[in-house]
Amino acid sequence: MTRIVFRNANLVDGENPARPGVTVIVDGERIDGVYDRAVPEPGPGDRVIDLAGRTLMPGLFSCHFHTTFHELAPGEAPALQILHSPATYTLLAARNLRTALECGVTGIVCSSAPYGIDAALKQGLGEGWITGPRMLGGSHELMATNDIAAGVSRNYWLGLGNQGLVRTADGADAFRSLVREEIRDGADVVKISASGGHNAGPTEDLVNLMPDELEAVVDAAHSRGRLVRAHAASRAAVLACAKTGVDLIDHADRMDEECIEVILEKDATVVPSLLYILRVLDFMGGDQIQAMVSPGVRPMFEKTLQSMREDSAYLTDFLPRVEEAGVRIVCGDDFGTTFLPHGEYAQELEFYVKHVGMAPIDVVRWATRNGAQAMGRGDDLGTVEVGKLADLLVVDGDPLTDIGCLQDRERLHGVILGGEFAVDRLSRSSEA
Ligand SMILES: [Zn+2]
Numbered sequence: 001m002t003r004i005v006f007r008n009a010n011l012v013d014g015e016n017p018a019r020p021g022v023t024v025i026v027d028g029e030r031i032d033g034v035y036d037r038a039v040p041e042p043g044p045g046d047r048v049i050d051l052a053g054r055t056l057m058p059g060l061f062s063c064h065f066h067t068t069f070h071e072l073a074p075g076e077a078p079a080l081q082i083l084h085s086p087a088t089y090t091l092l093a094a095r096n097l098r099t100a101l102e103c104g105v106t107g108i109v110c111s112s113a114p115y116g117i118d119a120a121l122k123q124g125l126g127e128g129w130i131t132g133p134r135m136l137g138g139s140h141e142l143m144a145t146n147d148i149a150a151g152v153s154r155n156y157w158l159g160l161g162n163q164g165l166v167r168t169a170d171g172a173d174a175f176r177s178l179v180r181e182e183i184r185d186g187a188d189v190v191k192i193s194a195s196g197g198h199n200a201g202p203t204e205d206l207v208n209l210m211p212d213e214l215e216a217v218v219d220a221a222h223s224r225g226r227l228v229r230a231h232a233a234s235r236a237a238v239l240a241c242a243k244t245g246v247d248l249i250d251h252a253d254r255m256d257e258e259c260i261e262v263i264l265e266k267d268a269t270v271v272p273s274l275l276y277i278l279r280v281l282d283f284m285g286g287d288q289i290q291a292m293v294s295p296g297v298r299p300m301f302e303k304t305l306q307s308m309r310e311d312s313a314y315l316t317d318f319l320p321r322v323e324e325a326g327v328r329i330v331c332g333d334d335f336g337t338t339f340l341p342h343g344e345y346a347q348e349l350e351f352y353v354k355h356v357g358m359a360p361i362d363v364v365r366w367a368t369r370n371g372a373q374a375m376g377r378g379d380d381l382g383t384v385e386v387g388k389l390a391d392l393l394v395v396d397g398d399p400l401t402d403i404g405c406l407q408d409r410e411r412l413h414g415v416i417l418g419g420e421f422a423v424d425r426l427s428r429s430s431e432a
Contacts, residue, residue: 061371119186
């Protein structure tokens, strides 16, 4: 198989500061060599590419990925995924996977999807019917009856029952059996709703599942080698989920020092996904939208907006402390919603640098090394190291000095997945 020799790279390896003038050799699907000097001569048939200082870095991971979300309006999430047929959602999802890969996302950990679509997508990727990132597929969103997230948009008189994205249950046995069904249907990551907040109604300091229900979910998933993730915005929910062994804590808006302690002890991952909230507030806080809200729902609307404002301000302030404490934070957000279309993944990285004040190198680690670890593949993916799989990006720019450069598809000169080019804008002139 042809080797690829990348010469003169600005290496951003997913862990360390940038190193200029590096040569990286890819042999088959893996990284075979990383050289600062004493570069071996290329062999006959090697594809030699002079990067002329462009950045070579690991592919991005998006760890809260809804494959089937498409122009989803805020507040509709739990009831949604009943607007189109499963067949239509599958087509949209296949398109979204392709978009992600073309944007440099080479790994996704899915949040929730209906109809076993994620399992079908994985099959399609494995068979080569479609193209997209490596993925862990999601489950339905499992909720207790009278979950606030269901109450916001899944009004009981509609009689929706267990349709679309949501499945509800009550009691440990019922939750255990739902988890087993989701795994039977192909889920790698089981999603539960553990609290309101983060645009699922206001955040009250509550946990939506009883302790035995939470334990049943975690035990049933872990005993079959699957992960659990939870929508957990309230402090009580973050703490309960972390203590019980939930692997990915989504949003974590109200986490505090005690939460940090338990998260570190349990080695859980936090997915803040704050960009979505900022986008919602930008739009929903506008006068025009306010005027359109009918008087009947105005109190709940106002309360939710207020909660989002306070929670996002709180987490924006607290997030640097979470990073400093050594918690594994990852990127990933509700792309596919009205305000955050698929394709804008890299805007999230810039948001954490410019709005939250994180160092670019930290955010790059969230999106590469940490993402691979959250996926359970830290040994094989997420950094540019000899022996790892060659999931790589060639970027015209340096994300450690200009994080925004990742957003421009024209500056993404190469996307390599397992040693094969998915995007190849490297002109022949850069080849020796
Ligand atoms: Zn989500």
